[in-house]
């Protein structure tokens with residue numbers, strides 16, 4: 258599906274921009290640490306006056322904002338989401354005029370909050386690294402390397418995953434909101450990228466093995482999303498990196514049963 262190719266491309270662009278930002282982020286955190294803690298012979302000094310109540314999360318978020326992180330993410334999400342919503346609503350002309358733009362904004366904010374949670378996790382990890390480094394009397398360059406690794410690991414890898422995941426959650430949310438305006442019983446189709454070797458087990462099941470695959474009734478969809486269907490599969494309900502979601506079909510229950 259073209260929509261997923263587009264998504265992969267945007268995630269790639271995002272990752273590239275994030276890498277470029279990384280040096281700026283490191284430089285700012287470095288100057289923050291150096292202005293907060295004293296150093297001697299290339300090591301931080303931990304004396305009685307050293308204040309360890311450092312808020313790295315707030316600092317990281319501030320630095321990310323200054324380096325254009327939030328702007329970039331917002332841009333990547335917003336254009337794309339507008340397009341998805343417009344395309345999807347076009348298929349439901351009866352309810353399209355009632356669909357308020359505030360709903361889009363609310364969805365966008367929820368999605369964005371999921372993503373910005375990454376920076377809170379990373380901020381906590383940076384604080385832990387900083388304090389360990391002070392206690393263990395490590396050199397400034399050792400700490401810089403650890404900060405660099407941490408940013409790489411969390412911001413780059415984790416952000417791309419969350420970006421993919423939260424986008425998919427967003428598409429699902431659009432379908433769910435549209436579904437609320439439809440009075441008839443809805444039969445859903447589980448749709449998205451072709452299956453690959455590393456696809457989630459539950460996605461393979463939903464697209465191939467499930468009775469009436471890839472179609473779902475409302476209660477089957479609810480159970481699948483809660484992580485209880487198919488039974489006996491130990492899995493997270495979130496489905497990180499999954500590129501499948503439920504779309505509304507025009508099938509009736511009778512047609513579903515024949516599938």
Ligand SMILES: [Zn+2]
Pocket residue numbers: 456457460496499500501
């Ligand atoms: Zn999937």
